[in-house]
Amino acid sequence: MYELEATADVLLMTAQAKPSIAERSVEAVPEAALVEAVLAGNRDMFGRLYQLYAPLVHGVLLARLPRSEVEDLVQDIFLHALRKLHTLRDTRAFGPWIAMIARNRANDFHRRSRETVELPDDLCSNDSSQIKAEEILAIIRTLPDAYRETLVLRLVEGMTGPEIATRTGLTPASVRVNLHRGMKLLRSKLGFEEGLL
Amino acid sequence: MNSDSDYLWDKTGEPDPETQQLEEILGTLRYQPRPLEIPAAVQVGRERNFFRGSAPRLAIAATIAMLLLGLGLWLGLQRWLRSQSPEIVKTPGTPAVNPVPMLEPSPNQDQSPKLASDNGSDRKRIGSAPRHRVNQSLLARDANRVRHEGNKNQQLTANKLQEAEAARDQLILALRVASAKLSFAQKKAQGVNQRDQVHNQHKIG
Numbered sequence: 128m129y130e131l132e133a134t135a136d137v138l139l140m141t142a143q144a145k146p147s148i149a150e151r152s153v154e155a156v157p158e159a160a161l162v163e164a165v166l167a168g169n170r171d172m173f174g175r176l177y178q179l180y181a182p183l184v185h186g187v188l189l190a191r192l193p194r195s196e197v198e199d200l201v202q203d204i205f206l207h208a209l210r211k212l213h214t215l216r217d218t219r220a221f222g223p224w225i226a227m228i229a230r231n232r233a234n235d236f237h238r239r240s241r242e243t244v245e246l247p248d249d250l251c252s253n254d255s256s257q258i259k260a261e262e263i264l265a266i267i268r269t270l271p272d273a274y275r276e277t278l279v280l281r282l283v284e285g286m287t288g289p290e291i292a293t294r295t296g297l298t299p300a301s302v303r304v305n306l307h308r309g310m311k312l313l314r315s316k317l318g319f320e321e322g323l324l
Numbered sequence: 325m326n327s328d329s330d331y332l333w334d335k336t337g338e339p340d341p342e343t344q345q346l347e348e349i350l351g352t353l354r355y356q357p358r359p360l361e362i363p364a365a366v367q368v369g370r371e372r373n374f375f376r377g378s379a380p381r382l383a384i385a386a387t388i389a390m391l392l393l394g395l396g397l398w399l400g401l402q403r404w405l406r407s408q409s410p411e412i413v414k415t416p417g418t419p420a421v422n423p424v425p426m427l428e429p430s431p432n433q434d435q436s437p438k439l440a441s442d443n444g445s446d447r448k449r450i451g452s453a454p455r456h457r458v459n460q461s462l463l464a465r466d467a468n469r470v471r472h473e474g475n476k477n478q479q480l481t482a483n484k485l486q487e488a489e490a491a492r493d494q495l496i497l498a499l500r501v502a503s504a505k506l507s508f509a510q511k512k513a514q515g516v517n518q519r520d521q522v523h524n525q526h527k528i529g
Contacts, residue, residue, distance in 0.1 A: 170368055177360045185355035194353060202360060209366055260352045281332070282343075283350045288333040306332055314342070 162218040165209070173212075177205050180222060183294045184229045186280040190268065191233035194261070200236070204229050223296030266316050274309030277302055383510035390506055394499040401495060405488050 158179070164172040184204055188197045208225050215224050264283070267275050280286045280295075288306055292299040330337030 165368055168368065170362060173362070173368070174360060178357070181357070181360075182355045189353065198358070201355075202358070205360055206362065206366060209362065209368055212368065256349060257352055260349045263346065263350060264353060279350075282346050283353050284355060285347070285351065287335055303333055310332060310343070313346075 158221055159218040162212065162215065162221050165212055166218075170209075173205075173209055176221065180225055180294065181205070182284045182286070183222060183226060183280065186284040186286075187226050187229040187276055188233055189264070189283060190272075190276045190279040191230070192236055194264075196236065200229075200232060204232055207232075220296060222294040226295050263317070267313060269316070270309055270312055273301075273305050274312060277305040278309045278313060281306060379513035380510065383506065383513050387503070387506040387510065390502050391499070394495070394502065398492070398495050398499075401491065405491075 158176075161172045161176050161179075165176065181201055184201050185197060188200055188204075192200065204225065208228060215221065264279075267278055267282075269275075270278065276295075277291060280291045281288070286294070288302050289299060291297070292302045295302075297305075331339045332343055
């Protein structure tokens with residue numbers, strides 16, 4: 128009986144994994160076409176790329192930087208990407224490329240800002256949900272890199288696992304593992320925090 | 325895998341209340357769409373470096389060109405050596421080639437080589453080995469080179485053969501060095517490309 132259930136679970140998991148791969152290949156084509164169009168001189172198409180990938184960049188930055196810095200940096204990173212787009216060799220890899228730019232930019236930010244005390248973003252805010260969100264985000268930021276980025280993309284930006292895999296260039300299996308392990312760690316950390324949830 | 329795992333993975337299945345609560349709270353930090361303001365100064369375009377993109381192809385083409393050039397040189401040298409071979413025999417001052425004509429110059433032979441072939445008495449005298457070689461070479465040059473190809477090869481002395489072999493060895497060595505240099509350049513070019521790829525992936529502002 129248990130074996131049957133386990134087999135069913137495995138089959139279910141396999142069946143769900145297949146559409147994600149198909150979805151990935153379908154999405155990869157317009158992305159490459161958009162990059163090619165921008166390289167051909169159509170700047171308007173970059174707006175479409177921005178719409179598609181701004182949540183990814185936002186999530187990558189939010190997992191590492193104070194929220195107040197993130198909004199402007201998203202714009203900066205896209206402008207930088209526009210200038211350097213001709214250096215992108217594989218036009219299908221725009222997502223992983225811009226995610227890497229965002230990670231590097233976040234590292235640069237930490238390198239430049241020496242020993243600063245981070246004030247809460249909403250210092251004067253009385254919105255308790257906002258404060259709570261900031262507190263949980265602060266806990267997520269204490270998790271290992273791979274977990275925090277995946278968790279932010281899933282819980283903050285609302286992406287699904289397959290979407291995260293497609294956009295970041297990670298394998299679905301890696302994203303799945305990161306999600307589950309990260310969630311387990313987050314739960315255990317939140318358990319120590321009193322009254323967060 | 326339970327329903328919570330599925331919900332966490334792709335939002336299907338029965339939602340986990342804790343995950344949903346986290347989504348609700350953290351959703352307030354979600355990205356708020358803002359229009360991208362692209363300054364007019366920002367230029368977009370293909371600035372691909374010609375040499376960076378086609379370096380491996382250029383290296384291969386250069387290698388092939390160098391090999392063809394080397395082959396042509398080698399063939400040319402061989403042809404030149406072949407055409408030089410009768411002259412080597414009669415070149416004065418080269419004792420290894422055939423010292424006899426220099427040491428014992430015959431008036432008949434020196435003034436007119438054709439006479440040697442026409443003169444029956446001389447032919448009879450060539451029973452001795454040195455004389456025989458000289459007359460053979462003269463005959464070979466004047467009468468029919470194709471027919472006496474084997475004789476001509478025999479007339480190349482060991483010294484000249486050694487020189488030819490040394491020249492050939494030098495040429496082969498030069499070709500090997502050129503080939504090694506080209507393959508090194510090719511590897512270097514490929515290395516540069518790979519480095520660029522990695523550089524691209526980590527490039528930051």
